[in-house]
Amino acid sequence: xxxxxxxxxxxxxxxxxxxxxxxxxxxxxxxxxxxxxxxxxxxxxxxxxxxxxxxxxxxxxxxxxxxxxxxxxxxxxxxxxxxxxxxxxxxxxxxxxxxxxxxxxxxxxxxxxxxxxxxxxxxxxxxxxxxxxxxxxxxxxxxxxxxxxxxxxxxxxxxxxxxxxxxxxxxxxxxxxxxxxxxxxxxxxxxxxxxxxxxxxxxxxxxxxxxxxxxxxxxxxxxxxxxxxxxxxxxxxxxxxxxxxxxxxxxxxxxxxxxxxxxxxxxxxxxxxxxxxxxxxxxxxxxxxxxxxxxxxxxxxxxxxxxxxxxxxxxxxxxxxxxxxxxxxxxxxxxxxxxxxxx
Numbered sequence: 090x091x092x093x094x095x096x097x098x099x100x101x102x103x104x105x106x107x108x109x110x111x112x113x114x115x116x117x118x119x120x121x122x123x124x125x126x127x128x129x130x131x132x133x134x135x136x137x138x139x140x141x142x143x144x145x146x147x148x149x150x151x152x153x154x155x156x157x158x159x160x161x162x163x164x165x166x167x168x169x170x171x172x173x174x175x176x177x178x179x180x181x182x183x184x185x186x187x188x189x190x191x192x193x194x195x196x197x198x199x200x201x202x203x204x205x206x207x208x209x210x211x212x213x214x215x216x217x218x219x220x221x222x223x224x225x226x227x228x229x230x231x232x233x234x235x236x237x238x239x240x241x242x243x244x245x246x247x248x249x250x251x252x253x254x255x256x257x258x259x260x261x262x263x264x265x266x267x268x269x270x271x272x273x274x275x276x277x278x279x280x281x282x283x284x285x286x287x288x289x290x291x292x293x294x295x296x297x298x299x300x301x302x303x304x305x306x307x308x309x310x311x312x313x314x315x316x317x318x319x320x321x322x323x324x325x326x327x328x329x330x331x332x333x334x335x336x337x338x339x340x341x342x343x344x345x346x347x348x349x350x351x352x353x354x355x356x357x358x359x360x361x362x363x364x365x366x367x368x369x370x371x372x373x374x375x376x377x378x379x380x381x382x383x384x385x386x387x388x389x390x391x392x393x394x395x396x397x398x399x400x401x402x403x404x405x406x407x408x409x410x411x412x413x414x415x416x417x418x419x420x421x422x423x424x425x426x427x428x429x430x431x432x
Contacts, residue, residue: 093406094142099323099387101294105272107172107228107323111381112406113145114138114399115327115392119160120153124394125196128160135164137396139171141403145388147297147325148222149176149233149277150214154197155221162222174229174297174325175222176277177214177262178249180205193347204240206232206249208257215265226270230262231277231297232287238279250286259291266294279328279346284313288320295387299327300346302383304335304361304376304418305354307425310383317385326380327390335376338362361423368414374405375414382429 093112100106118124119131138146146165148157158175165171184201191197205214219225234240235249253259262274273294276287284296296317302309302324309324317324330336333344339359343350350358362372381389389406393399415430424430 093403094144096144097387099273099295100321101266101273102292103266103272103294107273107295107387108144109172109325109388110142110144111388112143112377112403113147113172113325113388113390114143115390116146116148116157116161117152118392118394119148120151120157121195121197122152122193122394123195126394128163130395131157131160132164133396134393134399135161137399138393139165139168141399143399143403144170145172145174145325145390147174147277147327147390149231150179150181150218150221151176151194151202151233153194154191154200154202155181155217156194156197158218158221162224165222169224172229173222173224173227174231174277175218175227176231176233177211177218177258178204178206178233178235180210180214181217204249206235206253206256206258208261211258211261215270228271229273229275229295230265230271231275232258232262233277234279235276235283236278236280237282243282246283247286250283250290254290263292275322277327281309281313285316288313288316288322293322295323295325297325297327297390299390300331301328302326302380302386303329303331304372304379304424305331305345305357307428310425310428314384314386322385323387324383324385325388325390326383326386329377329380329389329391330373334358335361336373338372357423360421361418364417364421364423365414368411368417370408370410370414371405374408375410377402377406378410379424379428379430382431384429
């Protein structure tokens with residue numbers, strides 16, 4: 090068994106045991122994120138992940154406006170062994186010509202997104218996702234993107250959380266968990282604040298938190314991660330490369346959180362890269378492993394567009410990293426002094 094396929098277990102509030110592989114597979118690229126794929130290419134990528142022992146797959150209606158869910162379901166077929174999560178909060182509706190809302194996803198179906206965090210919206214979303222996936226249940230449901238980046242302001246994000254709690258959305262998730270349709274519920278977001286709000290308001294089993302505990306952004310370490318650890322709530326660590334720069338390094342055009350990296354971020358990435366090189370480790374390798382050591386972490390989630398990309402991620406994840414690398418990153422104040430590391 091590779092390190093990427095090593096099992097980390099989370100016990101949910103309902104007493105279910107979820108077995109995550111240390112490295113999971115995020116399916117956003119399979120929804121034609123920036124680059125169009127054929128169904129055959131997408132399915133070959135999923136099969137490579139399975140062949141290499143990855144046992145957790147995350148998807149969402151947003152990813153290619155249903156494309157990623159459908160492609161994942163077709164690739165998995167009747168294989169019910171991998172752990173599977175999808176998301177609620179966005180309904181996909183027919184769109185008129187020119188009205189589609191694919192955004193960063195290209196060559197998508199003629200659909201548009203309608204946000205709906207109500208009881209009815211959650212139930213409709215789950216039914217549609219199960220149909221696209223070709224399943225009668227999934228393991229995990231995440232509320233998707235109740236955050237400022239998606240809705241435009243703190244007030245707007247708070248209004249969506251209020252809708253979730255007051256219009257029955259969270260109650261719907263709880264009913265689905267109680268009925269065994271799902272084993273765990275939580276939220277998938279790119280910011281710490283929504284996780285902290287839901288820890289206070291609800292009873293989540295876990296979060297998918299993207300980009301907020303990385304070599305470039307330690308913000309979750311002093312906020313949501315210790316709180317999750319205290320309450321027994323797991324965290325899937327998404328976005329380990331901050332959407333690009335921690336995989337590509339400090340190169341012209343490098344992306345950080347889906348935008349061009351600022352001079353400060355480019356400089357920080359270059360400093361990380363220099364230290365990693367001194368220890369014979371690729372920056373991407375360190376970036377992929379680092380979040381797994383965080384409090385409450387159950388898995389690191391990385392995507393892949395091709396079978397070779399999946400193979401590269403697994404091989405990178407399994408590289409032995411000398412403890413002195415983490416020690417030097419702390420000495421150079423490039424990661425927090427109290428960041429959990431093997432050293």
